[in-house]
Amino acid sequence: MADGWCSDNGESVYRSRDAVKNFRIRVRIQRVTSTAALSEHLHQQVLSQQERGVIELETFSTQTASSTDEEELVVAWQEKFFSQYEVDLYQTESNCQTPLERQYHTDIMAMERSKRRQNQRIFTYTDFDRFSKWEEQAQSLVIPAQPTPTFLAERMANVRHRRQERRPAESNVPKSRLITWEPSEEFVKNSHIINTPVQTMYIMADLGPTGKLGLKENEYVLCTIKADGNGVISIKPDFNNNRGAYRLETEGEKREVWRLYLENASSDIQAEEKDREQRMYRDLYTRHKDYLNSLVGQDFEMPPPGILRLIVNGEIVSAQGYEYDNLYVHFFVDLPNNWSSVSSHCLSGVTQTCRTRSIEKEDVAFFSYPFSFETFFHKEDESDGSLPQWPVLYFKVLSLDFWQRFRTEGYGYLVIPSTSGRHRMTCRTWRAVQRGTVAELRRFFIGGAPELEDISYVRIPGTFKGERLSRFGFRTQTTGSVTFTLNCIQHARAFIDASTLKKRRQTVLDQLGGHSQQGSVYNVLEAFQRAHKRMQEARETLPRDLINTSALLNSESSA
Amino acid sequence: MADVCLRLQYACPWQSNMAAHGRQPVLSSTPLQILFHLNGWYFAAFFVAEILMFIYKGVILPYPQDNLILDVVLLLLFSGLETLRLFYGWKGNLCQRSLALFVSVAILVPCAVLSVYYLLLQTFVLRLEFVLNAVLLCFYGFELVLGVMTISIFSRANIY
Numbered sequence: 234m235a236d237g238w239c240s241d242n243g244e245s246v247y248r249s250r251d252a253v254k255n256f257r258i259r260v261r262i263q264r265v266t267s268t269a270a271l272s273e274h275l276h277q278q279v280l281s282q283q284e285r286g287v288i289e290l291e292t293f294s295t296q297t298a299s300s301t302d303e304e305e306l307v308v309a310w311q312e313k314f315f316s317q318y319e320v321d322l323y324q325t326e327s328n329c330q331t332p333l334e335r336q337y338h339t340d341i342m343a344m345e346r347s348k349r350r351q352n353q354r355i356f357t358y359t360d361f362d363r364f365s366k367w368e369e370q371a372q373s374l375v376i377p378a379q380p381t382p383t384f385l386a387e388r389m390a391n392v393r394h395r396r397q398e399r400r401p402a403e404s405n406v407p408k409s410r411l412i413t414w415e416p417s418e419e420f421v422k423n424s425h426i427i428n429t430p431v432q433t434m435y436i437m438a439d440l441g442p443t444g445k446l447g448l449k450e451n452e453y454v455l456c457t458i459k460a461d462g463n464g465v466i467s468i469k470p471d472f473n474n475n476r477g478a479y480r481l482e483t484e485g486e487k488r489e490v491w492r493l494y495l496e497n498a499s500s501d502i503q504a505e506e507k508d509r510e511q512r513m514y515r516d517l518y519t520r521h522k523d524y525l526n527s528l529v530g531q532d533f534e535m536p537p538p539g540i541l542r543l544i545v546n547g548e549i550v551s552a553q554g555y556e557y558d559n560l561y562v563h564f565f566v567d568l569p570n571n572w573s574s575v576s577s578h579c580l581s582g583v584t585q586t587c588r589t590r591s592i593e594k595e596d597v598a599f600f601s602y603p604f605s606f607e608t609f610f611h612k613e614d615e616s617d618g619s620l621p622q623w624p625v626l627y628f629k630v631l632s633l634d635f636w637q638r639f640r641t642e643g644y645g646y647l648v649i650p651s652t653s654g655r656h657r658m659t660c661r662t663w664r665a666v667q668r669g670t671v672a673e674l675r676r677f678f679i680g681g682a683p684e685l686e687d688i689s690y691v692r693i694p695g696t697f698k699g700e701r702l703s704r705f706g707f708r709t710q711t712t713g714s715v716t717f718t719l720n721c722i723q724h725a726r727a728f729i730d731a732s733t734l735k736k737r738r739q740t741v742l743d744q745l746g747g748h749s750q751q752g753s754v755y756n757v758l759e760a761f762q763r764a765h766k767r768m769q770e771a772r773e774t775l776p777r778d779l780i781n782t783s784a785l786l787n788s789e790s791s792a
Numbered sequence: 793m794a795d796v797c798l799r800l801q802y803a804c805p806w807q808s809n810m811a812a813h814g815r816q817p818v819l820s821s822t823p824l825q826i827l828f829h830l831n832g833w834y835f836a837a838f839f840v841a842e843i844l845m846f847i848y849k850g851v852i853l854p855y856p857q858d859n860l861i862l863d864v865v866l867l868l869l870f871s872g873l874e875t876l877r878l879f880y881g882w883k884g885n886l887c888q889r890s891l892a893l894f895v896s897v898a899i900l901v902p903c904a905v906l907s908v909y910y911l912l913l914q915t916f917v918l919r920l921e922f923v924l925n926a927v928l929l930c931f932y933g934f935e936l937v938l939g940v941m942t943i944s945i946f947s948r949a950n951i952y
Contacts, residue, residue: 636886671822678825679886681818 245471253460257498261305316356317447358435541610542724549602554713557632564628638680643712653723663709824938870906890946
């Protein structure tokens with residue numbers, strides 16, 4: 234009797250990816266008291282007394298054997314097995330009040346007609362049963378552990394209680410008391426606690442004496458199974474798994490002891506079903522990936538070969554150190570040879586009029602004027618030995634007074650940097666002055682001032698053709714400065730070729746020249762130049778008469 | 793020998809296009825603007841001096857009450873007309889408007905009449921008043937001549 238009892242009856246938690254409806258558990262109970270011996274003794278007495286009636290003895294022995302209490306049952310998730318008490322209760326239709334109970338009535342009547350009842354003692358309470366609410370509060374009768382319910386367990390029990398009380402088919406919602414202005418503690422306890430939705434199932438056993446099944450007080454909880462929507466399954470107590478059996482002891486004067494076995498009877502998934510499921514998941518992920526790709530697209534715009542694309546996002550930050558107030562800046566971008574621009578882009582602009590304020594003894598006008606432009610460089614003539622030029626930003630600062638008279642405050646220019654990235658630079662300006670005080674009087678009273686007709690004279694004028702630029706006689710006066718911020722982006726196909734060939738890039742333009750279609754033409758021209766030079770050197774070293782002879786030979790060949 | 797390919801031109805208010813060529817020269821008259829500037833300050837000093845002199849003459853000399861009130865009211869009218877004339881002259885010259893400058897020259901006539909009144913026809917004429925009004929009349933003379941010249945320059949120019 235004391236062999237191999239398992240005293241560890243704690244709860245065990247499992248996580249499953251499979252649906253909980255595939256859950257199976259095999260429950261087996263076995264009586265292990267002296268009552269079995271007593272039954273055997275009675276059996277022998279009957280056999281010894283009446284030896285003539287074979288049929289009666291067989292019937293009696295069969296009945297005794299069937300009441301030799303051992304039962305095994307495989308229970309699925311939320312599968313309803315009726316106890317004797319429930320069969321007696323739901324046979325009468327007047328006891329059925331809810332649709333579930335009427336369904337039970339129909340099932341019991343069908344089962345009675347078909348005579349195919351599978352269980353005698355073991356039965357189940359599912360999550361929808363009416364008896365689930367107070368059965369949870371009843372303690373498990375595994376004797377070695379009798380825990381006292383904690384405060385949390387009581388409140389969680391009330392949570393279960395709350396859900397059962399709110400069955401809509403059973404009760405009507407009172408419309409006159411939608412809002413409870415002074416909730417009692419019981420109301421708060423029943424209504425305000427948030428709970429994770431958990432489905433519960435009880436595997437019960439009717440451990441009454443043989444032939445006296447159906448009494449409520451003989452029902453005992455064998456196993457409690459809970460599962461939530463996240464695939465977490467908790468079983469109390471756990472499966473036996475080759476350990477000893479659990480010990481069940483009944484109350485009353487007989488004090489019977491039962492042996493309990495719990496075994497996992499869930500079957501594994503089939504191979505072809507598993508392949509089908511994996512294929513379905515793979516197709517789902519592939520379709521989702523294709524959808525995302527269709528949203529993003531795969532086109533990355535690339536300039537044509539041999540072309541450098543320059544994108545500049547700039548800002549005129551401020552102007553400082555000027556004489557008059559209400560400043561504004563005229564600016565435009567001058568493109569040298571071989572540079573072109575998109576026709577829709579505007580390469581010039583004018584800022585707003587800005588009043589100055591004194592910062593550290595200097596008058597500063599903050600424009601914060603953003604501008605952007607996009608240009609393309611395409612070097613067609615490779616033989617030209619001139620250095621490539623970068624675009625230049627010319628600007629002039631003017632001031633405006635009350636009478637809408639403006640004065641030229643300063644001229645300046647800014648060469649676009651040849652490297653990409655963020656650049657912040659300050660350009661100093663000057664203005665043209667005329668000799669004498671008459672010009673100053675005119676500037677003060679009228680607002681007229683000497684003004685450059687061609688603003689590119691600030692650097693190198695476009696109409697300049699000579700080799701030396703002289704500015705003798707041109708008078709200027711130093712004025713303030715303008716601060717710019719430029720963000721340059723350079724985009725060219727040669728960059729990919731450079732990175733692929735793992736060559737070091739000296740300059741962007743060398744890479745453009747080296748990897749364009751004109752590169753081969755340039756090589757041919759260079760070879761031609763070298764051959765021409767060698768021929769000239771050879772001609773110089775030859776004597777004069779030999780040259781005449783070769784000329785005569787040429788004339789003969791042409792004839 | 794200076795090889796400067798540069799041609800200086802003067803700023804024009806109505807042309808903000810940088811690519812424009814053949815811009816109009818500045819037609820405003822600098823001497824006229826200087827005269828307006830100086831006349832503004834001079835008339836302010838003249839007004840203060842006249843007020844003080846009227847207070848002095850009212851206290852010291854046996855000034856008739858009606859004549860004193862008339863002279864002070866005429867002085868206030870004089871200051872209003874002078875302010876209006878200076879404003880229109882200033883605006884006409886700087887904005888190159890012939891009409892405004894013409895209005896300024898037109899208002900010059902009653903201002904001159906009032907100045908002659910204070911020069912000769914007051915009840916009591918001090919020597920300082922004589923000198924101040926004489927200088928003011930000189931201003932008016934120069935402004936009249938320069939104003940007429942500037943109006944003719946504005947009218948002859950093709951402004952578009």
